Amino acid sequence: MSSAYKCSRQAPGAGTRRSRGTGNVSHVTHPSNPAATPDLHGVRALVTGGTSGLGFAMSQALAEAGAQVAVAARRRDRLESLADRIGRDRVLVLETDVTDEAQARAMVEDSVREFGRLDIVVNNAGVMLLGPIVDAPIEEWRRMVELNLLGLLYTSHAALPHLLRAAETDPRQVADLVNVSSVAGRHARLNSGVYNATKFGVGAFSESLRQEVTRRHVRVSLIEPGAVSTELITHNRPEVIEGLRATLGPIETMRAEDIAESIVFTVTRPRHVAVNEVLIRPSEQER
Ligand code: NDP
Numbered sequence: 001m002s003s004a005y006k007c008s009r010q011a012p013g014a015g016t017r018r019s020r021g022t023g024n025v026s027h028v029t030h031p032s033n034p035a036a037t038p039d040l041h042g043v044r045a046l047v048t049g050g051t052s053g054l055g056f057a058m059s060q061a062l063a064e065a066g067a068q069v070a071v072a073a074r075r076r077d078r079l080e081s082l083a084d085r086i087g088r089d090r091v092l093v094l095e096t097d098v099t100d101e102a103q104a105r106a107m108v109e110d111s112v113r114e115f116g117r118l119d120i121v122v123n124n125a126g127v128m129l130l131g132p133i134v135d136a137p138i139e140e141w142r143r144m145v146e147l148n149l150l151g152l153l154y155t156s157h158a159a160l161p162h163l164l165r166a167a168e169t170d171p172r173q174v175a176d177l178v179n180v181s182s183v184a185g186r187h188a189r190l191n192s193g194v195y196n197a198t199k200f201g202v203g204a205f206s207e208s209l210r211q212e213v214t215r216r217h218v219r220v221s222l223i224e225p226g227a228v229s230t231e232l233i234t235h236n237r238p239e240v241i242e243g244l245r246a247t248l249g250p251i252e253t254m255r256a257e258d259i260a261e262s263i264v265f266t267v268t269r270p271r272h273v274a275v276n277e278v279l280i281r282p283s284e285q286e287r
Helices: 053-064 076-086 101-115 137-170 193-216 238-248 256-267
Strands: 042-048 068-073 093-094 119-122 175-180 218-225 277-280
Touching: 042 053, 042 101, 042 277, 053 068, 053 076, 053 119, 053 193, 053 256, 068 076, 068 101, 076 093, 093 101, 101 137, 119 193, 137 175, 137 193, 137 218, 175 193, 175 256, 193 218, 218 256
Parallel strands: 042 068, 042 119, 068 093, 119 175, 175 218, 218 277
Antiparallel strands: none
């Protein structure tokens, strides 16, 4: 793995440590006043699936708010152009297939080695392969389970010790694990059975983990978008794409930036506030 990140080892957020349990208004300036412009300077983040769609927009939004961002996906050329666009000093390029447990672990460890720590992890990489269950190509089910569930689990397992440490010792005194689910993680629909199963699974895992770590100030958040214009549907068989367009109808979908904005909002709440779930649809999407 080669890295595009030029590492600055200066301790970020020096002098901003929160004094605990005083009940005073001696707030640290970091993270920002929630009403102000989001400020993630000194924060280290990792985003999976950053080469297109939501992950690309999130990586950009987190970096614009001041974070240094490790961006992981399989397509190296896309990762490199993302780094060029955002700025090589803000981005660590990690060519990773998160369905491979060893690669997922290496992705987390490389981020920590380069950044010194990890404050925010966004489990975003996912695939949606739709169609009837009867006679479905089993390979499509396997791809969804391996990426949407196992990839997310491998990444979470590897990242949690680092997030727990960040919540205890780092300037923000809080860390964030953001899991990207879907409206499909709330409502099962015809022709979406296995995608639903993976996203319901993400929701169940996230809620159980939330209860386990929330008192240790690792916030586990679930983002559940409706239709967003990305490459997501293009991975389906042509007849499925046609059916999907007909079902959804001519609605104005969301932009990836709309979801990125909600993630920046989620991770910039003050330490005592945890946004557990964000269900976000295009205004014109009924179901
Ligand atoms: P895209 O297809 O545009 O992006 C998917 C990303 O995942 C790409 O960056 C891809 O990069 C990466 N990825 C795919 N396989 C792997 C892998 N094995 N290892 C690492 N990265 C991988 O889709 P979206 O941006 O739309 O989807 C992002 C998330 O949002 C998904 O979890 C999806 O379920 C969810 N979502 C999307 C909605 C939408 O309408 N778009 C609605 C609700 C939820 P690469 O190919 O380079 O590896």
